[in-house]
Amino acid sequence: MTVPLADIEPVSRESTAGIIARQLRDAIMNGSLPPGTQLGETELAAQFQVSRGPLREAMQRLVSEGLLRSERHRGLFVIDLGPEDVFDIYIARSAIERAAALRIVFGERESVAAVLAESVREMATAAEQDDPTALSEADLRFHEALIAASGSKRLVRMARTLLIETRMCLSALQNTYQGIEERVTEHNQIIEAIRAGDEDAVLSLLEAHMEDAVQRLAPGNSLRSGQAPAPLGPVDVSTVDERTLVVTSDGDHAAPGRATAKSGRGAK
Amino acid sequence: MTVPLADIEPVSRESTAGIIARQLRDAIMNGSLPPGTQLGETELAAQFQVSRGPLREAMQRLVSEGLLRSERHRGLFVIDLGPEDVFDIYIARSAIERAAALRIVFGERESVAAVLAESVREMATAAEQDDPTALSEADLRFHEALIAASGSKRLVRMARTLLIETRMCLSALQNTYQGIEERVTEHNQIIEAIRAGDEDAVLSLLEAHMEDAVQRLAPGNSLRSGQAPAPLGPVDVSTVDERTLVVTSDGDHAAPGRATAKSGRGAK
């Protein structure tokens, strides 16, 4: 009556484990918890001012998301990304974002383009000021918005982990930037293709965008050639992520596959 | 020395929460825990012969995977899939399996084809004996093997939930089967295309396969038209799956988009 009661969402509609899980995700993403870090339960519990119970529940969530690696009677550790993981991340991202773009092309393209344009503007601003960190942030926000605009709950959920891992890659490699302006252009081209409703253009631009990232972050691999650099054979779906599956990320693993052409089908 | 010590994997390399989580997943998948069921902690803890602690940790995993829905101070419930979810599942599956197929085409195709052929043989056997359940099992096993063969950890992990949800859809709709033989043929065509290394054929066959499933399970939708039937707008990536986001799955939602042609690009 007095208050227009906007969106009050009664006190704490969210579970404690959910809150802690989100904070931990952020901490892992922004580098507060570097890869390989062991998460001491007692220490973190004190920091969050909760008991070990809720904290463990939150950590189990991250384990199932693949952000933490569990070693029984040893502890929980932040995953460290080997080169094969970098490649794998982009395989998955490519799949997710392609599907999202496909949905968008068949949806209300204009409003989506407007939202995406906002992120690109932020990127441009960051580029002008020569602020690599801000540029990465805006870049990720672009892709996050792209996926969110698909309206698919599952694509969004699956992408959350991938975007966090992407950020981990970027901060690990300390942004080896070549062609800052170029990146802004690439994103703008995607938006333009969305506005035009040109399906083939959107998909091939996106694929090229991903391929570029792979070339920068995991040279020697390509989304359109060679097998995964990971030396692991076919994986059993029922056990992965459960038993630890430690990957020794000790350097060498270069796949013989030479990078093939940028993208296959011509854009418009 | 005496024993050839095969793969002993010291006692219990897997966490208790992991074991319970897997069992719960199976129970949800095979229908022992129908959609909407509330998971009483005390009851389940007694059944697993553990305390509520490890059980809650296991359940939090499933929450983050999207198989359980959490309502604070109310309990955990098995998700029930509305029509919009069915469509969403196939959007995501289509994305994942396409990426997996792409990896396979660039990898060792023959050995993969052999593995997949085994699943199809099982399908054929089930079809002969007119056993819908066994056919579904074999069908899912095919797709599981397809994704596993990609060698991508992340694709495998993301697909796990999707395949469980797929099984939930099928058992809910009690297998409205038309064209049993046809399905076996479709899978065989995919294998054949993999053997031939015909990328375009593999991708369009797979897309058509998914589109067929959508037509059967969520008529009125198409992977290549109309926006998602879900009435929810763009989703915020940071909150989904955390705050509950209850979807009232009350029937009507038909998208106006008429189904377009099977698949776009011609196959070979």
Next chain:
DNA sequence: TCCGTTAGGATTGTCGACAATTTACAGCGT
């Protein structure tokens, strides 16, 4: 008869303590 109130029961959320296992280190023997 209908509605608001209030007790009861049940379930979830949280906590502190104990048990089990691993790791590190000191001591001893060769």
Next chain:
DNA sequence: ACGCTGTAAATTGTCGACAATCCTAACGGA
């Protein structure tokens, strides 16, 4: 000096109990 062994500390895994919250239903009043 090197390696093995046994003990001790620290951390994780598990449990039972208490507190907070919600649902149900019986009760009383209009």
